[in-house]
Amino acid sequence: MRRLFSRRNVVAAGLVFFAVLPFVANPYVIFIGNLALMYILLSVGLNMLLGYAGQLAFAHAALFGVGAYTTGLLKLELDLHYGLALVAGVGLATVTGLAVAMPALRLRGLYLALATVAFAQATLWVFTHWNSVTYGGAGFRVPPLDFEPFTPRPDIGVYALTYVIVLASVPLGWNLLRSRVGRAWVAIRESEVAAESLGIDITRYKAIAYVVSAMYAGTAGGLFAGMLGIVTPESFDLFQVIVHFCMVIVGGLGSIWGGVIGAVGLVGLQEVLRAFRHLQEIAFGGLILFTVLVIPGGAVSLLKRYLPGWKEPLRRTEHDE
Amino acid sequence: MKLSQLTATVGAAALAATWISIAAAPARAETGVTDDTIKIGALGVLTGPNAKFGDTIYNGVEAVYRQANAAGGIHGRMIEYVREDDRCQAAEAVGAVKKLIHQHQVFMIHGGACSNASLAAKPEIVAVGVPWVITASTASSLTDPVHPRIFTTMLAGWMESYAQVQYAIDQGMKRIAIVAQHDNWGRSRYDPLIEAFKRQGIEPVADEEIAPDPSDGTPQALRLQAAQADAVILILFPKAAAVVLRDTYKIGYRPFLIGGSTVGDVGVFASNVGIPGAADKLHAVSTIGYTADDPAMAEWKAKVEAAFPNDTFNIYHMFGIASGQFVVEALRRAGRDLTRESVSQAMTDLSVQTDPYAGPITCTPTNHQCHNTAAWFGLVDGVTNRVGVTAVTR
Amino acid sequence: MFAYLIASGISTGALYAMVAIGLVLVYRSTGHINFSHGELFMFGGFIAYTFFVILGMPYFVSLAVAVIGGFLLGVLCDRTVYRPLIKAPALTMVLATVGFSFLIKGVARFFWGAREGGDYVAFPAAVDPAPIPIGGIMVFPQQLLVLGGAFFFVVVFTIFFRRTRWGKMMQATAENATAAFLSGIRVERVYTMTWGTGACIASAAAVLMAPLTLLSPDVGFNLLLRAFAATVLGGLGSMPGAIIGGFLVGIIESLAGGYLHTGLQEVSAFIIIIVVLVFRPSGLFGIHKLRET
Structure with a gap:
């Protein structure tokens, strides 16, 4: 019976579930499913930077925003094909990620945290004040997408696109982490001095971590713009970073599958939290505290402990969990 | 064994998906309406x-x-x-x-x-x-x-903004300035406000910005004073508006202040500001025609x-x-x-x-912004009073 | 104009400095930044509001209650968040304090959020609200009170650290926790004391500030960011640095808003953080080497 919930089966079930969803569910459920898929990208990317490379950076929501703004604006102003706009969005988010990485490489721990908090706030300020480009605080509408001849419904089109991208990029991340890059990240996380003495080029691998996670964030941002049909600055504020962090922590820091579980779990939870009304903040804060205090390894650590087949390479050592 | 497991999981997933979709029951005669x-x-x-x-x-x-x-x-x-x-x-x-x-x-x-x-x-x-x-x-x-x-x-956002500009002109103001917060709420009023200025063929003498949650409004107050504005239009939530009022009062600058519906209950707002006299020259446009009391x-x-x-x-x-x-x-x-x-x-x-x-x-068939009667409130002898009513047009 | 801008910069700067003191205090002894510090500040303000406005107690009684309440809240933060996670990585601690901040913000909104029909409450001035002339410019007596309060706390803390047993134990723990432990200092008590003290200064700052703005459950975050800027500018971990940094941030904001563009007032703190961390990470008065965490 326990074998039924091994990782292979759960992932297979998840794949089928998300594949069947658009055919059977109502538009509300489809939208929530799409959000969950998009957040998988975001949280897997963030987990590489945060959980594997150990860089405490708050810039993620800003990069997510750059992806969304670029994609949306290119679609709106130049009427670019959505696919091309998305690629451009990912490109600019990646470049921004690299630009953040340059100074950030010199900083560690809390210095890095503070610098990236400031960067995130400054980016938000640019989104709200650069009126001639970003349309300021009011944001802008993205023209409706067109997925003909595949499907007449744009929401299903974006859903399918997100599904395919997740299908491609989660295994990509998985492989990256099992490669030299992933091992270098973990070495850096555990001790920069030790990593350096092993001949690991710290600067280079840290930069790779920023760039790869920015790519994931940018992709998620571009999809987000297409999904919502509107881009507004408040979607990218620091509260959103906290939500993203929460996904990684609740799922499991330093675990690809943890990121996936966290994203799906938290999107579901946010829907449940609607019922809490005025107690939402209390419930959300309580959840974060509960997780870090009681199950610091996140959901995936419980799965690893009680179910077979959830072991991962390069997992965090026990004393971290 | 493996195959049966996979079939079982696939089956379970499909079942779950169908179960969710049941919530979307087919529509009746008219969605959301029953006999009672x-x-x-x-x-x-x-x-x-x-x-x-x-x-x-x-x-x-x-x-x-x-x-x-x-x-x-x-x-x-x-x-x-x-x-x-x-x-x-x-x-x-x-x-x-x-x-x-x-x-x-x-x-x-x-x-x-x-x-x-x-x-x-x-x-x-x-x-x-x-x-x-x-x-x-x-x-x-x-x-x-x-x-x-x-x-x-x-x-609609434009109505308040148009009404504010019109009101300033009707009150005989010549040098009109703006203080606005530039978040999404502020923008939905600020953009039509600029448009309203253009239609009147005048320029704001100063266009200042303040954060929605400021702890100081002295720079704004000083710049407004330097621009010699005789009327200041506020596109502000009460929190920022209170700070602006306080600091314009502090530097001894007393322009005519034209607020929006967020400070529509002028009396309540004045008591929030807490400085006697600071809100005496404030008139605010409001959606509603009466105060809450x-x-x-x-x-x-x-x-x-x-x-x-x-x-x-x-x-x-x-x-x-x-x-x-x-x-x-x-x-x-x-x-x-x-x-x-x-x-x-x-x-x-x-x-x-x-x-x-x-x-x-x-x-009407051509206008679905159905409410256009703005009321003006101000303090008269320390009590909030309706000082005017305008039907806004453009 | 210049005199006014400097004066208002000093007054807001005093506020930032007071918030920054608590932040640095906790950072020095634990090596962690308390992301719920802004909410501790906010909560202290609401405690005072409850006693001063709702229950009609005298101002200084309310201030005292808020300071004590802030201290207890800081202790609660130590017991529920810091102590169980003392060995956890920085990220976990950041998340935990963020979680705690949401929790207390939610509680504050639950009790006080819906009062007075808005999401903010008015806090009447403790002194005469009308401005008075000083050196050719007008200032609010309450601003002087903020300045006086900041000065008072700086003096009290200097004495506390230099002269009292607890202060010396805190200093020792901040320098080297292991050595302090070995020499018989009960380090965990010192930690509790540190969290409590940090929160109680924040509470006092909130009570002094509240009459100048309005009080809402959301005031904490912006103040926290300003305090970050102050600590970074002064050199993370330096107490005099944080105080001077606080004043500088206040003055820079005021001057940038007054002379350049009022839109810059809001963003200058973030620019300060980025510029300082990129070009001079040790800050203006950084005495500590870059710490690894």
């Missing part, structure tokens, strides 16, 4: 700092609905009012509106708080053809150009506070009451054969004099 109920959904912010633009207003709406239900309902049908939180976020609003339409299967939507969230929700509402009466979102693009099923009972509102005050014991009756409830009275009248006119089409038709040509507003809510 009408289900109406509220979309808007229910929690957090902006909840007054959503939840508080909906309490006002619900007070009207309860009154209608107590009187036997509308053509024998009781109104059920369900609320979904958009947390003032575009992404949440899309989820919330889809939930209302496809999960709750509401007949119509009556609500809408933060403009950006409402704008994000609009495409879905348009696609399904759900009638929508907006209670608070002011972005003009929600209702202009006219959509046959979307109406607003709130002054006006005797004309006493009956509603009692009803709202009885229904929602945690609430202190305030101007936001009054927005909801006016809007609720309008919708109840529309439902009545639409008759027993209630459809989305029939209620939209009823609203398209409807004029209702509500209790809290100074003028009637009047929709």
Whole structure:
């Protein structure tokens, strides 16, 4: 019976579930499913930077925003094909990620945290004040997408696109982490001095971590713009970073599958939290505290402990969990 | 073994997916209407700092609905009012509106708080053809150009801004300046304000900005003073407005201040500022025609506070009451054969004099920004008084 | 104009400095930044509001209650968040304090959020609200009170650290926790004391500030960011640095808003953080080497 919930089966079930969803569910459920898929990208990317490379950076929501703004604006102003706009969005988010990485490489721990908090706030300020480009605080509408001849419904089109991208990029991340890059990240996380003495080029691998996670964030941002049909600055504020962090922590820091579980779990939870009304903040804060205090390894650590087949390479050592 | 496991999981997943879809039962004669109920959904912010633009207003709406239900309902049908939180976020609003339409299967939507969230929700509402009466979102693009099923009972953002500029000119002001917060709320008023200046053929002598949550407004006050503005238009929430008032007063600069509906209850706001005399030269435009403690509102005050014991009756409830009275009248006119089409038709040509507003809510086939009577409030001998009423046009 | 800008910069700067003191205090002894510090500030303000406005107690009684309440809240933060996670990585601690901040913000909104029909409450001035002339410019007596309060706390803390047993134990623990432990200092008590003291200064700052703005459950975050800027500018971990940094941030904001563009007032703190961390990470008065965490 326990074998039924091994990782292979759960992932297979998840794949089928998300594949069947658009055919059977109502538009509300489809939208929530799409959000969950998009957040998988975001949280897997963030987990590489945060959980594997150990860089405490708050810039993620800003990069997510750059992806969304670029994609949306290119679609709106130049009427670019959505696919091309998305690629451009990912490109600019990646470049921004690299630009953040340059100074950030010199900083560690809390210095890095503070610098990236400031960067995130400054980016938000640019989104709200650069009126001639970003349309300021009011944001802008993205023209409706067109997925003909595949499907007449744009929401299903974006859903399918997100599904395919997740299908491609989660295994990509998985492989990256099992490669030299992933091992270098973990070495850096555990001790920069030790990593350096092993001949690991710290600067280079840290930069790779920023760039790869920015790519994931940018992709998620571009999809987000297409999904919502509107881009507004408040979607990218620091509260959103906290939500993203929460996904990684609740799922499991330093675990690809943890990121996936966290994203799906938290999107579901946010829907449940609607019922809490005025107690939402209390419930959300309580959840974060509960997780870090009681199950610091996140959901995936419980799965690893009680179910077979959830072991991962390069997992965090026990004393971290 | 392996294969059977896979089949089992696939089966379970498919079952779960189908189970979710059951919630989307096929539509009846008219969605959300049964023989004895009408289900109406509220979309808007229910929690957090902006909840007054959503939840508080909906309490006002619900007070009207309860009154209608107590009187036997509308053509024998009781109104059920369900609320979904958009947390003032575009992404949440899309989820919330889809939930209302496809999960709750509401007949119509009556609500809408933060403009950006409402704008994000609009495409879905348009696609399904759900009638929508907006209670608070002011972005003009929600209702202009006219959509046959979307109406607003709130002054549109441009109306307040146009009224503010017009008022300054009518009061004989020559050098008019602006202080605005540039968040999404501020932008929906700031852009039409600049447009209104252009139409009048004048330039603001200063255009200053302040954070929505500032701790100091001295730089703004000094720059306004340096620009020798004789009137200052405020596009500010009470928190920022209080800081600006305090610091202009501090440096001994006393321009004529023209506030928006956020400080519409001038007396309450003046007591918040807490400096005697600081709000003497403040006039504020407001959506509503009375203050919350006006005797004309006493009956509603009692009803709202009885229904929602945690609430202190305030101007936001009054927005909801006016809007609720309008919708109840529309439902009545639409008759027993209630459809989305029939209620939209009823609203398209409807004029209702509500209790809290100074003028009637009047929709016409060419104008769905149905409320355009702005009232002006100011302090007279330390008491809030209505100092004028204008019908806004452009 | 210049005199006014400097004066208002000093007054807001005093506020930032007071918030920054608590932040640095906790950072020095634990090596962690308390992301719920802004909310501790906010909560202290609401405690005082409850006693001063709702219950009608005298101002200084309310201030005292808020300071004690803030201290207890800081202790609660130590017991529920810091102590169980003492060995956890920095990220976990950041998340935990963020979680705690949401929790207390939610509680504050639950009790005080819906009062007065808005999401803010008015806090009447403790002294005469009308401005008075000083050196050719007008200032609010309350601003002087903020300045006086900041000065008072700086003096009290200097004495506390230099002269009292507890102060010396805190200093010792901050320098080297292991050595302090070995020499018989009960380090965990010192930690509790540190969290409590940090929160109680924040509470006092909130009570002094509240009459100048309005009080809302959301005031904490912006103040926290300003305090970040102050600590970074002064050199993370330096107490005099944080105080001077606080004043500088206040003055820079004021001057940037007054002379360049009022839109810059809001963003200058973030620019300060980025510029300082990129070009001079040790800050203006950084005495500590870059710490690894």
